[in-house]
Amino acid sequence: MNPQAILASVAVLGGVGLTFGTLIAIANKKLFVWEDPRIDELTDILPGANCGACGFAGCRAFAEAAIDGAVAPAGCTVMGEAELEDVAAMLGVAAGEADKVVARLLCAGGTDVAPRKALYDGIESCAAAVAVSGGGKACAWGCVGLADCAVACTFDAIRMNEADLPVVIPDRCTACNDCVEACPLDLFVLLPMDHKLIVQCRNLLEGDAATDVCAVACNACGRCAQDAPEVVRMSDGLAVVDYDRIELADPTAAARCPTGAIRWVEGAQRFEVELTAAGSLTG
Amino acid sequence: MLGSSTFRHGVHPPESKHLTEKVRVRRMPFPDEIVLPLRQHAGKPARLLVKAGDRVERGDKVAEADGFVSVPIHASAAGTVKDIRLCPHPDGSMAESVVIAVDRFSPQVPRPRIVPRWEGLSPKQVVEEVQKAGVVGLGGAAFPTHVKLLPPDDMPVHTLIINGAECEPYLTTDHRTMVEYPARVQFGIRIMMKALGVDKAVIGVEKNKPDAISRLQDTLPDDLDVSVLPLTVKYPQGAEKMLIKVVTGREVPSGKLPMHVGVVVQNVGSIACIGEIFETGYPLIERIVTVTGPGVRRPSNLLVPVGTRLRDVLEFCEGVTDEATQIVFGGPMMGAAQPDLDTPLIKGTTGVVVLTKDQARSVERYPCIHCGRCLEACPVFLNPSLLGTQAQAGRYDEMEAANLMDCMLCGCCSYVCPSHIPLSQMFALGKNMLRKRKAAA
Numbered sequence: 001m002n003p004q005a006i007l008a009s010v011a012v013l014g015g016v017g018l019t020f021g022t023l024i025a026i027a028n029k030k031l032f033v034w035e036d037p038r039i040d041e042l043t044d045i046l047p048g049a050n051c052g053a054c055g056f057a058g059c060r061a062f063a064e065a066a067i068d069g070a071v072a073p074a075g076c077t078v079m080g081e082a083e084l085e086d087v088a089a090m091l092g093v094a095a096g097e098a099d100k101v102v103a104r105l106l107c108a109g110g111t112d113v114a115p116r117k118a119l120y121d122g123i124e125s126c127a128a129a130v131a132v133s134g135g136g137k138a139c140a141w142g143c144v145g146l147a148d149c150a151v152a153c154t155f156d157a158i159r160m161n162e163a164d165l166p167v168v169i170p171d172r173c174t175a176c177n178d179c180v181e182a183c184p185l186d187l188f189v190l191l192p193m194d195h196k197l198i199v200q201c202r203n204l205l206e207g208d209a210a211t212d213v214c215a216v217a218c219n220a221c222g223r224c225a226q227d228a229p230e231v232v233r234m235s236d237g238l239a240v241v242d243y244d245r246i247e248l249a250d251p252t253a254a255a256r257c258p259t260g261a262i263r264w265v266e267g268a269q270r271f272e273v274e275l276t277a278a279g280s281l282t283g
Numbered sequence: 284m285l286g287s288s289t290f291r292h293g294v295h296p297p298e299s300k301h302l303t304e305k306v307r308v309r310r311m312p313f314p315d316e317i318v319l320p321l322r323q324h325a326g327k328p329a330r331l332l333v334k335a336g337d338r339v340e341r342g343d344k345v346a347e348a349d350g351f352v353s354v355p356i357h358a359s360a361a362g363t364v365k366d367i368r369l370c371p372h373p374d375g376s377m378a379e380s381v382v383i384a385v386d387r388f389s390p391q392v393p394r395p396r397i398v399p400r401w402e403g404l405s406p407k408q409v410v411e412e413v414q415k416a417g418v419v420g421l422g423g424a425a426f427p428t429h430v431k432l433l434p435p436d437d438m439p440v441h442t443l444i445i446n447g448a449e450c451e452p453y454l455t456t457d458h459r460t461m462v463e464y465p466a467r468v469q470f471g472i473r474i475m476m477k478a479l480g481v482d483k484a485v486i487g488v489e490k491n492k493p494d495a496i497s498r499l500q501d502t503l504p505d506d507l508d509v510s511v512l513p514l515t516v517k518y519p520q521g522a523e524k525m526l527i528k529v530v531t532g533r534e535v536p537s538g539k540l541p542m543h544v545g546v547v548v549q550n551v552g553s554i555a556c557i558g559e560i561f562e563t564g565y566p567l568i569e570r571i572v573t574v575t576g577p578g579v580r581r582p583s584n585l586l587v588p589v590g591t592r593l594r595d596v597l598e599f600c601e602g603v604t605d606e607a608t609q610i611v612f613g614g615p616m617m618g619a620a621q622p623d624l625d626t627p628l629i630k631g632t633t634g635v636v637v638l639t640k641d642q643a644r645s646v647e648r649y650p651c652i653h654c655g656r657c658l659e660a661c662p663v664f665l666n667p668s669l670l671g672t673q674a675q676a677g678r679y680d681e682m683e684a685a686n687l688m689d690c691m692l693c694g695c696c697s698y699v700c701p702s703h704i705p706l707s708q709m710f711a712l713g714k715n716m717l718r719k720r721k722a723a724a
Contacts, residue, residue, distance in 0.1 A: 118622030121645045122705050128712045133619050134375030141377075204369060204377070 038090070039063050045087055047078040051154060051176035072096025077174045078155070099192040101175035103157075103168050106187050108200040108261070108271055109142040110163025114214035120144075130184040138213040141202040143187055152182035161271060170268050193267075197231065197249040199239045200269070201261040206237045211259060218261035228253035232262070289515035290525045292662045294695045296452050296518055296616065298491060302575045302582040303455045308463055310586045313360045313385045314595040317588060318370050318627040319345060320380040324419040325426045326352030333381060337364040342397050342565050345381045354417045354427045359568040359588035360385040361392075371623040373612050373632065380627070383590070396564030401474055409478040416566035417630070418557060422446060422457075422521070422550030423613050425631030428557070431547050432478050438542040443481050444530050445472060447488040447495065447551040448514055448521030451614025454634040456573045457551045459584045461488065461495035464555050465502040471558030472509055479547060484509045485530050486551070491516045518616060519693040523548045525662055537689050552633075572628060574600045578607030578637030587628055594624040596635060609643035611636045616694045649702035657696035657706060663689045667696035667706045674709035679716045687713050 042063040050058040054075045056065055065071045066087070073079070073087040074096040088095040118136035120129050126148040129135035135144040145164030157172035158179060166179075170193065180188040187202065199218060203210050206220040220237045231249045232239050239262055241249070251264040263269075322328035329346035339345060339358040346356040362385040372378035398416050401409060414429040434440045445468070449457040461468060472484050488496050490513045499511045514520050514529060524535045526548060533544045541548050556567055568589055575582040580601035587596060593610065597603055603610075611618040612632050628635070657667035665686055673682045690710045697707040 118620070122708050123712065125712070127716070128708055130375075131712050131715050132375065132708065133622055136622055140371075140375070209368075 053077050053174045053176040074098040101190050101192050102170045102173040103179050103188045104191045106202050107143040108216045109214040110165040112163045113216050114142050127184040148182045149179035152178045195246050196265050197241050198265050199262045204237045216260050223256040224253050224262045290528050293517045294660050299452045308459050308584045314591050317383045317590040318380050319590040320372050320378045321346050323629040329356045333364050357566045357568050359590050362386045371626045398560045398564050401561040406478045416560045418567050419630050421552035423633050434542045440547050441545045443484040444548045445486040445551050450518045450521040453575050453636050454573050454614050456571050456633050458492050460555050465498045467555045467558035469502050471554035486511045487514050487526050489514045489516045573634040576637035578603050578639045590627045593626050606639040607637045608640050609638040646703045656699045660695040660699045671706045674713050682713045
């Protein structure tokens, strides 16, 4: 081995390393962008679920907005109260109050009240079942019950009950929108908890045609629209709640509903069939 | 003739055509009620023209074409519009439909021609009349026929291929059309060749229909270059791209149309329909449907008014047996199971197959054993095994990269899979998801 060759290669590599090192050092000074160290700190405290329920692109984007004061810490619906106080203390602002928003199911037709008209024997997925002849439920708009939403839920907030209907556990739901996107029949909506008047049906049929396929379908009788004309109106065979005027609503709107399609919902949506022991509402 | 008489890959399901292949087409009497969904064709649904209480004669328009890729819908019997309401649709949804209470015993009065005679019409006028008569592909996909008759200027068409393969098991709709109405088929070919300006037409027929082949050969015109090409019996021989490969020796490139290789393919039923409308002057209001399968008491080939309910059709065939468990619209390979007896038969319904417990039984599914049979069955040379794995993981983008969009859902992979994996359904789901994402983007 030639010692000169060793020296030469060490010198060349060392020289290259030194040159680039210097360049990087200069670039680091010249192109330096100051970033609030609190962004990293805050990102660490946030849940890190990157669920997007706050409306920002992820937890880091939310942290930046919170430090800018564009959003109150309570805008993150996933955080527990303890973390919320930590964040508020760290930023020196009030935690603020966010309306609790949860996913609501616009169907109450479990297998106990809404019969199937055909057997579905295929991939265990609502999207796949709906793609072939509607999935076999007599009501073409109703929940297929194969749990695409429960699978999509990151927070384990959706459990299937004994009638194959998904039940949302409000304490866990962060309104991240995943179930809304997963449902092939668009049966989920995000609603603030204080919007208590809910039409749990999307069946467009009227009268007996509707109740023939599901005992709890909206049969478009119009009683709710009569009792609460300022909040509920009838449209295309379905009662529609005007949520811009929800503060005018009270339980009387749902009192005379013959099928129970429109409900005054306090807390969780409870369907006639309770959850199995494995999925109690307190979870 | 170029090429061999078949394509590579494919499967050989039992043909089961013996039930109806020798049975003459019977005309079904008008039912009491007719249900005409506004969406019976690929493209935009037709726009409603009538309201409840209106009187309609047989052949009257009840809905008009909404744009270019759309066709009108005509009343298939005289009567009164009873209601416009949501009715079960063969695709499993509830669709807006015109319900007509049909006149009982009332004579079908003669009326002036709705479709004019074709002599003296320019090719452009012929195409217009085809749209006005509501003609769609009768092979199942129900794509508006006039759209195929207007190839863009940069894609010259040199050959018209008539698809009489009828490779789906059980169905004999096209078979009986060729045997009983060969003159109508030849007349339709003549009109189509003029409309398209082509001088060559080839009728492809699978060799298991020798009577159809000889009837067509006996009626070939002297003044036009029309020939009959007997094809090897194999599924899916009647798929557009497979047929083009056999007849011209050319492969339609991925994502392209038959027009890109200078070809237009029409189902033989659609051709006969075009012959019929210019012959009788009536628009498309009835079609031939095979009602068959071991679960139906009297398997038949019927001439059915469009919009007749499944219930009435089965009743006319003396009902179903106690063993019947599943009713499929179309053939058993690609057809859709029907959950409702009130579903109407529409323009694109090629057959009604009633299957029994033995055939429609539920089977245990097992994991993929990577035997590769699906690869050897796939007529478009995809890798169903890989696509199935991607579908189970919900990786639809990767499926697209693996050419999912070339899949025509023929069902060969599901048919040969020893583990009974519902591959075809997974691909239908994947294609659905990709289309949905494209629409949202």
